[in-house]
Amino acid sequence: MSTQGAPERESLPWLAPGPFDGTVASQVEYARAIGEALAGTARVWLGAHKCPELIGALECGKPRESACAGCTCARSNAGVREPDPSEIALVVPTSGSTGTPKSVAHSVQSLKASIHATAYEFGSHGAWMLFLPPTHIAGIQVIARASVASTLLGLDDHDGLPGALTPLVDLSGHFDATVLTGALERWDARVRSDEALADLPLYTSFVPTQLERIVSAAEAGDAEIARALSRFEAILVGGAATAPALLDRARKLGARIVTTYGSSETAGGCVYNGLPLQGVELKVNDEDQLMMTGPSIALGYIYETGAFTNVDGNDADTRRRFFSTPELAATRLLRTSDLARLTRDEATGLTRLTVLGRADDVIISGGRKIVPQALERTLADTGEFREALVVPVESNEWGEQAVALTVPRVEGTMPTQTWTADLQTQLTVATALTEAGFARHEIPRAILTTGALPHLESGKVDRKAAAELAREALLNIEAFDYAKSLGTRFSDGGHHELEFGGPGEEENE
Template sequence: MMYGPLTHRAATTPDATALVDADTDREWSVADLDSAVERVAGRLAALGVQPGDRLGVLLPTRPAAVRMIHAAMRLGAVLVPLGTRLSTADLVTRLDRAEVTTLVCGATTEADALAAADAATADVPVVSVDDADAATELAARSPDAVVPHDWSLDATLLVPFTSGTTGVPKGVRLTLGNVLASAAASAFRLGLDRAETWHVALPLHHVGGLTPVVRGPLYGMTVVCRSEFDAESVAADFERYDVTATSLVPTTLDRLLDATSGDLAPSLRTVLLGGAPATEELLERCQRRSVPVFPTYGMTEAASQIATATPAEAAAHPGTVGRPLFGTEVSVRADDGTERSPGEVGELVVSGPTVSPGYLDAEATAAAFGDDGLHTGDVGYRDGDGRLWVLGRTDDTILTGGENVAPATVVEALRDHPDVDDAAVVGVPDEEWGERVAALVVPADASLSAATLTEHCRDRLADYAVPKTIRFADAIPRTDSGTVDRDAVRERF
C-alpha cells in the first residue's frame, strides 16, 4: 500500500513533534497532526471531495494549509496550491486550467477566493478553514469516515503552477514518484539526519515552500511555519526552535543577513538557496558569517532541486550550483539538439525520476518535453568536473525576488490604460530583487504619471509584477522586423 507519508509516520513516531506555528508558538505531535488531518479530510469528504478531484488551496503559510496538504493526500485529491498575491484574473486562469473542483480559503483570502470562483468557467464551491462571511465553513461539517487513499507512483499528486516564456500559466503535473525521488535525492545531497527542524516562511504555492511540508513526515523532521517572512522574526525563530534547515531566496537571505550579526543560529546546518541566482557578493557575505548556504538550481517541473552546491563548493567555485542530484541528468544542448562539450554554453536539458511527465496542456508539454528530457529554457554549461553553471534564460522572462514575470503580461496591463499608446517591459538588475520589472511607456497624454500607471497595474497584476520603475519615451525602440529591441530599452534605465 502507498499511503500518504503522514499515515506511515503516525505509526512510527507518534510522539515526535511534527509541526510548530511560529506565529502562535503552538506545537503538534505527529499523532496530533495526524488526527487533525483525519478530521479535515473527513469534513472535505462530507462536502463531496473525492479521490481524483482537484482541490485548490488559497492559504498563506500556516498550520491550516499544512493540514490541508496532507488531507488532500489522505483523500486522494490532487492538490492545486495557489498564490495568495495573485490578482483575480490570475486566479481565474488557474482555476479554469486546473479544473479545480473545490477552492479552500481562509479569512484573509476569502474575498479573493469568492471573486475568482464567481468568475471561473465552472462552478467552484468555496470552503473556508476559518469563520466565513459567505464561504462554506469547513468546521461546521461533521467529518465522514475516510479510508486513506492508496496512491500509485505515477499518479498526479500536485499541480503547482509556473509561468512559461509566453506568460501563460502552466500547471505542472507532479506525481508521487516525482516527489519521493526528489525527497530522497535532496536528503542525499544535503546530508540530513532524523533530528532536522526545517523552517518554512516561503509561500506554499512555490515548490521551495511546499516540498519541506510534504517531506516532513518522510524525513521524520519538525516543520516550523511562519505566515510571512519578517527578517527579525525569522531570526528569532531560528534561535527559539533550534532550526537546522531552511529554504530561502536571495532577497530574503539578504534581508536576514542585514537584520542580524554573526552566524544566523548555532543549530543551523542548511540554508537551501534557490528561486533566483545568488550574487557573488551574497555568497561572500555567507562565507564571512559562516552561513551554511547551498546554492541550488531547481524548477517546478523537477519537483524542486535539479542541482545543488555544497557550502564548500560554493566557496571554492563562486557562481556554481553544483552537480546534479542523485538520479538527475543534465545535458547541455546546442540549438540543433547536439550535446555540448564541457565548458560550452547551451540550453540545459534535464531528465530523471524527479522530472514531471508534463503540463496540463498537451501543446505546452510537447514543446518542452522530448525524448532527451525537459528543455528548461535556461542557458548554462558544465565544467570539466561536472559542476553546473546557469547563465540566464533563452527567453525574456523576468525573475524578481524568486517570482517569474512575463513581460507580455505587464505590457498588456499597461496598454489597457487609455492614456498609453505603447509600452515595453524588461528586467533590469536590482541589488535586492535580483531583477526588477521596468517599463518604458509611450503616453497618449503628456500628463500621464508613473504613479497613475502603478495604481492601474496594481488592480490587474500580482504585486511582484507591477513595474518598480516606469519611464516615458516618444517611441519604443524596435528592430527592423518590428520586434522590441530589448537591449535598447534596457539602456534607457
C-alpha cells in the same frame, strides 16, 4: 469532482486550499493538504487555473490551441508513454515570471524522488523551517520534506502537523530577520520539551531577497541574527540567481548556503551548488538550451480544458518540451527554457552547471542578442545594489532596448518613484559591465533607480511587471524632461509654472 483514470483513484478527493494569506492558519491548511497527497489519501490542486471537471487525453483530429493531449503532438513523442491521470498526486503552478503560469502535475513518486535526493545530498533527513509560501514548489517541498522525514524517523505529529516541521510563524507581514529569530525561539522551546528532536539537523529555504535582508541585519551588528544563520545545517537559496557577493557575505557569517537550480517541472531544486543531485543527468542541445532527465521530472501539464499532456503547447517550438532521445532510450527528458554551459568538475568528475540566462528572456536590440541575467550577475557583484534587473523596453530605433532597473543598497529613505539613475550609478554600471567584457551593444541604454522591484507570490522577481515599470518610467521621464525644457506645465486648472528637482538635482536658486 471526478477524473478519468484508474477506478481506485477516482474516489480520491481533490483538496484545494484557500487563498494563501501568510497566516499560521493558512499555512496549516496547506500543510495538511500536502500531507494527505503524500499519504495517498487525496490529491491537491494548486494549479494556475481552476481544476477541470475531467482530466485526461482528449481525442481530436489535429492539435488545438493549449488543448491537445493524446493526439498528434503526444503521439509524436515515440518511446515516451503518455501521462496517466491516475498517478496525479499534486498539481502546482509554474512561477509565471516570464509568461502565463502553467499547471504542472506530479506523482507521489516524483515528489519523493526529489525529497530523498536532497536527504542523500545532505547526509540525512531532518527538520525543516518554512519561510516560503506553500503555493509554489519551493515552499511545498519544505513541508513535504518534513512530512517524509517525520514518517521515516518515527516522529510524533505536533499540533496535527509533521513532527519534523518546525513551529509555524506568521508570514503575513514584512519578512525580516526578526521573523527568523522568532521562529528559532519557538523551535528551541519545542526541542526542550521533546528529546527526540534534540539531534535532528535543521534546514530551511530562502529566496535571495530574504537572505539579503537577514545578512544585512547581521552585518549591522546583531550577533543574534548571525548565530541564527549558523544554526542551520543547510540553507537552500533559489528561485532566482543569487549574487556571489551575497553568498560570500552569508558564508562569512557562518551560514551553510546551498544554491539550488530547478523548477516546478523538476519538483524543485535538482542541482545543488552547480552539481546535479543523484539520478539527475544534464545535457545541452545545439542551441545551448539545458535539458535534463531524472526521477523527479513531472508527469506533464494540465490545461483548463482538462487536457493532460507531456508536452507544453502544440506549436513546433514547444510541443517537444518532454521527449525522448536516442542516447537516453525511452527516458523522458525535460527541455528547459534556460541557456546553460556544462563543464567537468575536476574535483569530483561530475558535470557542473552554469546557467547563462533564459532563452525566452533574451533581448534582441538592433538585431543583436543580449542575455540579461549575465548583466545582472555582474551588477550584483558590484555590491552597490540590493537588486538589479535588466528588462526589454520597446524602441522605435532598436526594436527593443535593454533597460537596467537598480535598487540602491542604501540605508534610510528609498526612492519612491523610478528615476534616471544619478551619474555615479550610471558610471558604476557602465564600468562594471565594460570591465567584465560585455560588448558596447550589451550595455543598457537606460539605467533607472527605483525603491523596489515587483515580485511574484513565489518570491521571484516579476520580469513582466518590471518591464512595464521601466516602460512607464521612461515615458514619464521623457514627459518630465520635455516639460522641464519648456519651464511650464499644464493641468486642468490652467497654465502653471513648474518646479523641478528630481533625485540628484540641485534646486533652482
